Amino acid sequence: AQKVTQAQTEISVVEKEDVTLDCVYETRDTTYYLFWYKQPPSGELVFLIRRNSFDEQNEISGRYSWNFQKSTSSFNFTITASQVVDSAVYFCALSEASGQNFVFGPGTRLSVLP
Amino acid sequence: ETGVTQSPTHLIKTRGQQVTLRCSSQSGHNTVSWYQQALGQGPQFIFQYYREEENGRGNFPPRFSGLQFPNYSSELNVNALELDDSALYLCASSPTGQGAYEQYFGPGTRLTVT
Numbered sequence: 001a002q003k004v005t006q007a008q009t010e011i012s013v014v015e016k017e018d019v020t021l022d023c024v025y026e027t028r029d030t031t032y033y034l035f036w037y038k039q040p041p042s043g044e045l046v047f048l049i050r051r052n053s054f055d056e057q058n059e060i061s062g063r064y065s066w067n068f069q070k071s072t073s074s075f076n077f078t079i080t081a082s083q084v085v086d087s088a089v090y091f092c093a094l095s096e097a098s099g100q101n102f103v104f105g106p107g108t109r110l111s112v113l114p
Numbered sequence: 115e116t117g118v119t120q121s122p123t124h125l126i127k128t129r130g131q132q133v134t135l136r137c138s139s140q141s142g143h144n145t146v147s148w149y150q151q152a153l154g155q156g157p158q159f160i161f162q163y164y165r166e167e168e169n170g171r172g173n174f175p176p177r178f179s180g181l182q183f184p185n186y187s188s189e190l191n192v193n194a195l196e197l198d199d200s201a202l203y204l205c206a207s208s209p210t211g212q213g214a215y216e217q218y219f220g221p222g223t224r225l226t227v228t
Contacts, residue, residue: 004156035216043156043202045219049136099208099215100170102147104156 001029004094011113012048013082021077021108023092029053031097034068034075038087039107051075082112118207118220126226127195128176135190135223137205145169147217148180157204163188164210182225192225200227 003026025034036048049059051068059066063080079086092105103114119138127133139146145164149157159225162176176194186207192199202224206217 027129035218042221044221047216047218050216063139093156098170099145100162101172102149102157102159102217104149104158106156 002032002094002096002101002103004027004092004103006090006105006108007011007094008108009106010109010111011068012113013056014113016018016081017084018080019110021079021090022090023075023077023105025073025075025092026095027073027094029096033095033097033099035093035102036066036075036077037093037104038088038108039093041090044092048077051090075106082110084112084114086110087112116121117204118218120203120220122223122226123221124224124226126228128167129195129197131162131179131195132191132193135192135193135205135225137188137190137207137220138176139186139188139205139207140218143207143218144186145208145210146186147206147208148183148188148190149206150199151202151204151222159214166193179204197227201226204228 005024032053034051038046065078067076089107089109091107095102135196147162148160151157160174161171162169166182179191181189202222204222206215206219208215
């Protein structure tokens with residue numbers, strides 16, 4: 001069975017600090033996809049990134065970066081120079097290759113204080 | 115481009131009643147998935163519809179059922195409501211059921227069962 005663990009329930013940082021959100025996954029599939037979503041207080045989930053299991057290159061998008069390490073089954077998310085608007089719950093998710101079953105982690109609540 | 119919309123926004127029902135939630139997919143998307151998100155938890159996959167047929171199902175009882183229409187809009191029906199059904203119900207659309215593409219989420223319907 002697929003499983004996603006986000007060990008950090010809540011994180012608080014001061015604005016401009018860097019913060020890393022951890023994600024560890026379990027799957028028996030050789031082909032799978034990993035995702036990160038952001039859920040701001042408004043409640044609507046916002047897609048951030050999709051990564052397939054064959055692409056272990058790290059990715060950077062502005063202040064966001066992702067570190068995918070297949071050897072440790074981890075897909076961590078770093079926000080550089082955090083801002084108050086980054087405050088939200090962040091979910092890591094795993095999907096089998098067919099896309100039929102998304103498994104979300106429990107989420108990490110990030111609070112960025114001014 | 116119109117995003118994913120859901121109706122109603124909020125709903126209060128009594129235990130034992132039936133409820134229908136509605137979702138309009140993002141333009142050009144033919145796949146819709148439904149999720150249940152209990153307070154403080156990650157979304158749990160209910161089922162997915164692709165081209166009007168169920169294309170995968172999570173660990174939910176048969177009293178959770180769905181429909182997808184030719185215009186790709188969708189309904190989630192829940193019979194014999196239980197108190198534990200109180201949650202945020204999220205609909206997500208994606209461009210195709212063939213592959214794990216990113217999903218675009220609606221704002222959700224908050225269901226309260228009393």
